[in-house]
Amino acid sequence: MQAIEADGLVVRLGRRNAVDRLSLRLGRGVHGLLGPNGAGKTTLIRTLATVQSPTAGTLSLLGTPANGKLRPVRQKLGYLPQHFGHYKRFKVREFVEYLAWLKEMPKKQIPGAVKEALERVGLSDRAEDRMKSLSGGMVRRAGIAQAIVNEPELLLLDEPTVGLDPAQRLRFRELVAELGQRACVLISTHLVEDVAAACTDVVLMNEGSVVFQGTPADLATAGTTTHVGDSPIERGYSALISAKSAGGAW
Amino acid sequence: MTHHPGDSLLRRYSEGAVIPADELWAVESHLETCAACRARLAPDPVAEAVWAGLSPLLDHTPQMPRTKPWRRAYGWVSPAAGPWLAMILLVTAAAVALDRVGFAVGDRVSLVLLIAPVLPVLGVAASWGRALDSAYELTAATPRAGLPLVFRRTAAVLAVVVPGLAAASLLTDVGFARWLLPCLAFTVGTLALGTWVGVTRAAIGLVSVWAVAIVAPTIAYSRTALALGPEAAPVWAALLGAGLVVLGTRRMAFTRLEGNR
Numbered sequence: 001m002q003a004i005e006a007d008g009l010v011v012r013l014g015r016r017n018a019v020d021r022l023s024l025r026l027g028r029g030v031h032g033l034l035g036p037n038g039a040g041k042t043t044l045i046r047t048l049a050t051v052q053s054p055t056a057g058t059l060s061l062l063g064t065p066a067n068g069k070l071r072p073v074r075q076k077l078g079y080l081p082q083h084f085g086h087y088k089r090f091k092v093r094e095f096v097e098y099l100a101w102l103k104e105m106p107k108k109q110i111p112g113a114v115k116e117a118l119e120r121v122g123l124s125d126r127a128e129d130r131m132k133s134l135s136g137g138m139v140r141r142a143g144i145a146q147a148i149v150n151e152p153e154l155l156l157l158d159e160p161t162v163g164l165d166p167a168q169r170l171r172f173r174e175l176v177a178e179l180g181q182r183a184c185v186l187i188s189t190h191l192v193e194d195v196a197a198a199c200t201d202v203v204l205m206n207e208g209s210v211v212f213q214g215t216p217a218d219l220a221t222a223g224t225t226t227h228v229g230d231s232p233i234e235r236g237y238s239a240l241i242s243a244k245s246a247g248g249a250w
Numbered sequence: 251m252t253h254h255p256g257d258s259l260l261r262r263y264s265e266g267a268v269i270p271a272d273e274l275w276a277v278e279s280h281l282e283t284c285a286a287c288r289a290r291l292a293p294d295p296v297a298e299a300v301w302a303g304l305s306p307l308l309d310h311t312p313q314m315p316r317t318k319p320w321r322r323a324y325g326w327v328s329p330a331a332g333p334w335l336a337m338i339l340l341v342t343a344a345a346v347a348l349d350r351v352g353f354a355v356g357d358r359v360s361l362v363l364l365i366a367p368v369l370p371v372l373g374v375a376a377s378w379g380r381a382l383d384s385a386y387e388l389t390a391a392t393p394r395a396g397l398p399l400v401f402r403r404t405a406a407v408l409a410v411v412v413p414g415l416a417a418a419s420l421l422t423d424v425g426f427a428r429w430l431l432p433c434l435a436f437t438v439g440t441l442a443l444g445t446w447v448g449v450t451r452a453a454i455g456l457v458s459v460w461a462v463a464i465v466a467p468t469i470a471y472s473r474t475a476l477a478l479g480p481e482a483a484p485v486w487a488a489l490l491g492a493g494l495v496v497l498g499t500r501r502m503a504f505t506r507l508e509g510n511r
Contacts, residue, residue, distance in 0.1 A: 051390045051507045070505055074393040081391075085384025087329040098324055102392035102399075146388065 001063040002027045003154050003184030004048060009057035011043050018043035020208030021057070030180035032195030032216075033188040035205035036241060041188040042082055044205065045158045048186065049079040062153055075104055078152030080143045082159045082188075088132035092123055092142050095131055099146035117145040120175060122168075136163035144172070148179065155185045161194055173198035196220075196233045204240055212240050254287050255280060264291055327406040328377040330384060335376075335410045338369045342414040349422045355469050362418045363478050364465050366429035367436035369415070371453045373407030374440045379450035380510040390507050397501040400509075404437060428478065431486035436460070438493035445496065445503035448511025 004026040011019035018040045035041050046052040048061065050070050059066040061073050086095055096117055100110045118124050121141040126134065134142065140163045147155060157176075161169050176198055179185050186203075189195060195202055196216045204212035204219070212219065216233055223235025227242070255263070255277050262269055263277050281288055327335070345361040354360060376382040378400055389395055415429055436456055443452035464475045476482055503509045 046507065049391045050505070051387065053506055053508075071393045074391065074395075077391065079388070079391040081387040084388050085386065086388075087385060090329065098329065099388060099392070101325065102389060102394045104393045 003062055004186070005058075005060040006048075007058045009044075009047065009059055010055045011040075011047050011052060012055040013043060017055075017208050019047060019054075022205075022209045024203065024210055024213075026184055026186065026201075026203075028180065028182070028184055029200045030176050030185045030187065030198055031201045031203055032199035033186055033203050033205060034190070034192065034195055034237060037190070039205040040208040041205055042158055045079075045156050045186065045188050046081075048154075049077065049081075049156050050074060051079075071104075073154075075150065076153040078147035078150065078155040080147040080157045080160055082162075084143050086131050086139065086142070088130065090131050091128055092131060092134065092145075093118065093127040095142060096146050096149055100149045103150045105150050113149050113151070114145075117149040120148065121145045122171065137165060137168055140164060141168070144175075151183075153183050155179060155183050157185070157187045159188055159190070161189060161191060169194070192229075192234045192237055193231070196231070204237065206241055254284065257290075260287065260290055323406075326402050328383055328403045330382055331373055331376040331403070331407065334372055334382065335407065338373055338407075338411055339414050341365060341369065342411075342418050346418045346421050349418075355465075359468050359474050359478060360422050360424050362415065362422050362424050363429055364468070366415055367432040367460055368457055370404075370407055370411045370433055370437040371440050371457055373411060374404055374437060375450055375453035377403035377407060378441075378444070378504070378510060379448070379453060381450045383510070386510040387507065390505070390510060396505045397497065400441060400504050404441065408434075408437065425480065427483050428480060431483055431490065432477070435486045435490040435493065438490055438497065442493040442496035442500075444509060445500035448508060451511055 002025045004024060006022055006024045009019055009022045009024075010017055020040070022040075022044065033041050033044070043052060047054055047059065050061070050066055050073065054066075062076055064073050066073065087098075090098065093114060096114045097110055100114055105113060115124070115127075118127050121144050123138065123141055123145060126138065131139065131142065140160065144157070144160060147157065161172060164172060173194070176185050176187065180200065187194070187199065199216060202212070202214060202216055202219050203210055212222070219236040219240075220232035221236065223229060223232060223237070223239040225235070227235040227239045229235035229238050259269070259273065259277060263274070269277070281291065342362075342365070345365050349360050349362060355364060378386070380386040383389070389399075411433065412430070415433065416426070418424075419426060419429055440449060440452045440456055443455065444450075446452075447455070464477055467473075468475050468478070477485075
């Protein structure tokens, strides 16, 4: 059983298909989701997080079809939206506790799980501070803490490294590598170097569908010196993206 | 120091407790020369063994402070709704105060009647709408998201709005049925309409309709709108019932982001 099994997935937003006949199979490990702005990464992550209904196609998450009872799947799901709001007057610990409650964790497990999640993102010393006193990078880390508090089997992180400084990004890569041992971790990012360093597997998306799936090394071999980019993997990225969408300076 | 220091002095020394300078000096100089006392200073093997057994357990035992009881209310009240609920009570009080000083709209229509349907709609929007509840996307992806949580949060809003309006109606002599049914119908109507267009849009839409269709004519033509009279009660009850039926059949909308729009 794969954690994510999508076949011919279509998600219509307004007049266009943000996700267009996408097929994808992902199991345990750390998977990077790359693609230009507007490629449909966020819509795909939202659909996988079960907050967006697919228009067509089939989707199965952790072996359960994602159109029936969502509750059992959601209990094993961790989700960090790209722009997530929080409650400013909550203490960091209360924020993660509240999300743990929403995830229907057993009451007795919550304090221990919250403590551990905050330790893993390095926020233990800020646990009793208000959310509004945190810096952008710390808020992001609190968001990661709520995503991992229920030890999810499927972890979906939409742009989790935005606002993290270089040292925090390194620590974050260690954390996801650790989490990828037991769970399926999907990280959407526009930072190619994040993928090269942290991911075992890359999914490249353009115009709503998957244009490449393989290891970071495979992605690097797709590029030649004529393609734009500072590293082999960046050149591979531009080779695969520009082959699909010809024209346009951006 | 020729004699050996006593047990209690040695223990206090090892704990780093405050000891008078001359005694401290005497203990230290004695320890330098007396191996037997240095051995007494060494950690107690029994205490060490107990500690070695305990420390992994302590690591697993939650050391976090206990949640304050009022925080548990967030099982019912949306954390975003607090300030709005306070505002709802303030508006109710203001309506009563204006009524008491003789301010009425149009043909002696109490302000309490005019605000009754609008107040819970505000609370519901703060509980499930993305405009007022900033953490809507985090909430929507959790197993608790859905009609039961929406009902809990709505019940919490009504638990503030209804007693407030009840007190207001007693103070201003407005019959219960005249405000309670529109109030409940608008609450359920916001949620029912919200299953199609999202709670935020539904709230804005219904409040606008109320303002244009009922409040404005009441002020402009100085007469009591039919909808505010006692004869409108069956219509409000029917709307309430219809709203509940819609909610029941379209409840899955609240497990998706579209319910928050």
